Amino acid sequence: NAGVMQNPRHLVRRRGQEARLRCSPMKGHSHVYWYRQLPEEGLKFMVYLQKENIIDESGMPKERFSAEFPKEGPSILRIQQVVRGDSAAYFCASSPRITRGTVDTQYFGPGTRLTVL
Amino acid sequence: EDQVTQSPEALRLQEGESSSLNCSYTVSGLRGLFWYRQDPGKGPEFLFTLYSAGEEKEKERLKATLTKKESFLHITAPKPEDSATYLCAVQNPNSGGYQKVTFGIGTKLQVIP
Numbered sequence: 001n002a003g004v005m006q007n008p009r010h011l012v013r014r015r016g017q018e019a020r021l022r023c024s025p026m027k028g029h030s031h032v033y034w035y036r037q038l039p040e041e042g043l044k045f046m047v048y049l050q051k052e053n054i055i056d057e058s059g060m061p062k063e064r065f066s067a068e069f070p071k072e073g074p075s076i077l078r079i080q081q082v083v084r085g086d087s088a089a090y091f092c093a094s095s096p097r098i099t100r101g102t103v104d105t106q107y108f109g110p111g112t113r114l115t116v117l
Numbered sequence: 118e119d120q121v122t123q124s125p126e127a128l129r130l131q132e133g134e135s136s137s138l139n140c141s142y143t144v145s146g147l148r149g150l151f152w153y154r155q156d157p158g159k160g161p162e163f164l165f166t167l168y169s170a171g172e173e174k175e176k177e178r179l180k181a182t183l184t185k186k187e188s189f190l191h192i193t194a195p196k197p198e199d200s201a202t203y204l205c206a207v208q209n210p211n212s213g214g215y216q217k218v219t220f221g222i223g224t225k226l227q228v229i230p
Contacts, residue, residue, distance in 0.1 A: 004160075033218075042121075042222040043161070043204070056217070091160050103149035103168060103208055106218060108160035 002027045004094050004109035005074075012115045019079040019086070021112045025094030032075040033093045033106060034060075034067060043091065049075060082116045089113050120144070121221035123205050129227045133194045138224045140205030141187040150188050152181050153204040155223065161204055195228045202226070 005024040013019050025032050031050055035043040045059040049069035060067065064082075069075040079086055090113075093106035120143045130136055142150070149168055153161035165174045167183040174181050178199065180191045190203055202223040209217065 006160075035220075040222075043206075043220040045217065045219070048217075103166060105151065105163055105166055107163055108153075110160045111158075113158075 006109035021077040023075040023092030029094035035091045037089045123221035127225045138190040149208040151206040155202045
């Protein structure tokens, strides 16, 4: 299965700990997006990355949250000093190389469910 | 700010009872509209992309249509396995030069045997 992979699928952290969420895009995809989903709410955009570049982080909280997509390896969403309000499902999506003016479909991974105790 | 509104929020159908889900949007310069299906505890699964008003796409019991202000997802003779949350999303150019996607909250469909 060459789909988007995320791990871990479930993550439990205590308040104040760090959470690291990983995303491997589909084969051939060089664009990664992170979204957060709360119960009964829609998917909220957090950050858009290409290899070694953050393109748009307008949806990501300024403090405690960071994201990277290194030249080698998966994309990482890091949440430092987690609080109970960070509990949510975090989804990663990927798309192929984007040509200006075209439409590119985003394909989603299974998500990581973060629970902060 | 781009808005995507889906209705109804929840829909309960008897097996075989056809219906439609609505997605209305306010976005300048729409480039594409997407439909996804999401099962509980899973990630959204891509269904359709629509590019321009008048376009239609079909897949099994599902047909998506697009106008200048809204999109419909028609479900013909649904089966229990069609039960899921259906998400609508729109893509439009933003000032950063790439095309941002905005999602609606979704319609939760339940098909009763």
